Amino acid sequence: MTDTPATIGQQLDALGLAVDLAPGERVLEATVTLVTGGDGAAEQHRPMRLPRQEPGSTPVPNPVERRIVTVVAEGQQISEEQRRRVVAWLTANGIDPHLVATGAAITIECRMHGDQVGRQIIGYTEYYKNANGQREINWKTRDGALTFERWVVQEVPLEPDPTWQGWPAWHAEVSARKAAREGGADK
Template identity: 50%
Template sequence: MTTPTPIGSQLDELGLVLSLGDGERVLEAEVSAVTTGGHADIQHGPIRVPKPATGQTPVPHPIETRIVTVVTEGQDISDEQRARVCAWLTANNIDAALVAQNDVVVQCKAQGDRESGHAIGFHQIYRDPDGRKVYDPMTRDVVMFQRWVPQTVALDPEPAPQESA
């Protein structure tokens, strides 16, 4: 087994010299190396010295999950706002009458300014084949289930408030 040669010595042997002034030192370096041996050359690297500590390397292109709450449980909204949200749900093939009065959210993936995969999340009221609401026999609460539907039509922005004359 060979004794590893310090990278600084290896760089010196290759003629890679960096002139530093008094009191200056190298804090980090990144090198790509090609070695030969046997029948093929092998490209290594890049090799970074010193190695970054765990969690210190930035993620080059982070993907975020964004969640926008359209309506929250118990929120008081005007008749106009309710009509606007119901029209948006209907445009996305959701029966607004089956949406429980819980949170309604839009979730998507975002990378920088680009958003994709918009989905509408809500709790839907369960109805039997005859269209009647189903109740839990123990709690007597309406049975609901969480549902996600791809958003095909975006919610229009909230209209600006009109000034009274």
């Protein structure tokens, strides 16, 4: 007698996956990440969204936009007031500012669905701490501390810079600098 392999549904049931649905409800969509294995080895597969979308069902270009706001650019010099504001914002979002790598970029990323902002995540470079709580040297490059990229959901938004005067003022300043350069080139 041969054993019939268990279906994925039967295997998920055996793992304890249970969802109480109201009468008349059914699962319309699911995202599944499978980890398969045997004999002590395991493999994590890419998440699958079910039901799968048919080719051509998403418009091209896709209307969902990815938005990246640069809070501090890599190598950017900031004032003491700006530093205090960024430190307070990082702290309010559960990030230890002492672990944020000096001179590295800090960004806020999200997806835009038209004018609707999706989940916002803060991206930054964090110093790695060893078991003693000390920064670890990057043994590969030997030119500084070991760092890694970190992403945290933004819970508290960063207020606009109080010195920001808006895009019209920025464009006027850029135009004035360009005119000054071009005017200086004629002489």
